Amino acid sequence: MNEAEFLAKWQSEEPIYRAWGSFVQEEIERTLQNTSPSVDLQSFLKIPPQPRLKTVDSLIGKAFHRGKPYQDPYADIEDKVGLRFVVLLTADILKLKDVIESSDRWSWSLDKDFEADRDSRPMEFAYQSKHYVLKAASDTQTAGLVVPKGTPCEIQLRTLLQHAHSELTHDNIYKRDPGTEITKKIERTVAKSMALIEAVDDFFAQVLDELEKSSEAERNALTDLSQLYVQHVGRTAHVDKSNAIVLHAFRDQLGNTFRPRLEALLASKPFIAERIRDRFGSQYTFRQAWILLAYLVVSEIPNVTAERWPLTVQEIEPVFTDMGKTIT
Numbered sequence: 001m002n003e004a005e006f007l008a009k010w011q012s013e014e015p016i017y018r019a020w021g022s023f024v025q026e027e028i029e030r031t032l033q034n035t036s037p038s039v040d041l042q043s044f045l046k047i048p049p050q051p052r053l054k055t056v057d058s059l060i061g062k063a064f065h066r067g068k069p070y071q072d073p074y075a076d077i078e079d080k081v082g083l084r085f086v087v088l089l090t091a092d093i094l095k096l097k098d099v100i101e102s103s104d105r106w107s108w109s110l111d112k113d114f115e116a117d118r119d120s121r122p123m124e125f126a127y128q129s130k131h132y133v134l135k136a137a138s139d140t141q142t143a144g145l146v147v148p149k150g151t152p153c154e155i156q157l158r159t160l161l162q163h164a165h166s167e168l169t170h171d172n173i174y175k176r177d178p179g180t181e182i183t184k185k186i187e188r189t190v191a192k193s194m195a196l197i198e199a200v201d202d203f204f205a206q207v208l209d210e211l212e213k214s215s216e217a218e219r220n221a222l223t224d225l226s227q228l229y230v231q232h233v234g235r236t237a238h239v240d241k242s243n244a245i246v247l248h249a250f251r252d253q254l255g256n257t258f259r260p261r262l263e264a265l266l267a268s269k270p271f272i273a274e275r276i277r278d279r280f281g282s283q284y285t286f287r288q289a290w291i292l293l294a295y296l297v298v299s300e301i302p303n304v305t306a307e308r309w310p311l312t313v314q315e316i317e318p319v320f321t322d323m324g325k326t327i328t
Helices: 003-033 057-066 090-102 110-118 160-174 184-214 218-233 242-251 260-269 270-279 290-301 302-308 313-322
Strands: 081-087 106-111 128-134 140-142 145-147 153-161
Touching: 003 057, 003 090, 003 145, 003 153, 003 260, 057 110, 081 090, 081 140, 081 160, 090 184, 110 153, 128 160, 140 302, 145 218, 153 160, 160 184, 184 218, 218 242, 218 270, 218 290, 260 270, 270 290, 270 313, 290 302, 290 313, 302 313
Parallel strands: 081 153
Antiparallel strands: 106 128, 128 153, 140 145
16 A cells, blocks of 8 residues: 555544544443443543544554554554543543453454553653554444544543643653764653652552542431432432531531431321422522531530521521521
8 A cells, every 4th residue: 555545544533533532432421421420521531531633644653654563554553543541540540441341342452552652662652551552343324424433543541740841851862963962961851750650650540549439428327318309309409519518517516326317207208308409490509418417406405506607698597497406
């Protein structure tokens, strides 16, 4: 295959590769959202992924002008379309790894070109990023096109720190002008930065682990509130940031006895669910899951509730009224 034939084939198949890249992105994101616990894509993916097609010059250069030992350049180049997923920590890369390796919509392998580059340039690739090639497991219909079985898409998985490191070093050091000298000092600095990346990732993971442990009671309580809201009010509660604020203010009231106490209150005073239901459409406060906690603490510790209440007094006043109590 010469350059003209290569180009003609690429121009005819470019829409198929674009469609396959979009399909892979949507499939990975959908699976992430359906995992347990569900992943919030906006916070999990630090840079929005989007399919990137190689330019014509990049493809022609790689196929014919870089000394690559391709037997069939068009088939052997497997990154004609690619996606990059950037997450916070290496633990998040493992979540993506599980999604990619468990799907039956494609076969997967490690990117041979990337693996070879990593071996030849250890300073650039001595971190825990992952490069995959995903090939359609069967003919796949998407976006009005048929993606043939075996069509490849390259996937890069990086942490945010790895991405910053790669953006700095890849073009400035490893794809520099051949006449530019890289001193030993620069090489040592790059090596130190990679070690720092690994250390910082470990520190961040420890911090998140401790935060998860410290907020476990609040997360469990929010689950209980959401479930009991549906059960008694018959609607789905809203959960915004105000829930975290209220739960934190009364975290000493949570724990193993929290749900039984709340269930007993709702069973003995069914009017609480009725009042919430009546106000659901017109008042923000009564659409929040924390409103059930508000009724509980007003019932049990009204004076403490008035002192600790972290939001506006206007939001808690109707609860005091419903429970026949006054704010002192």
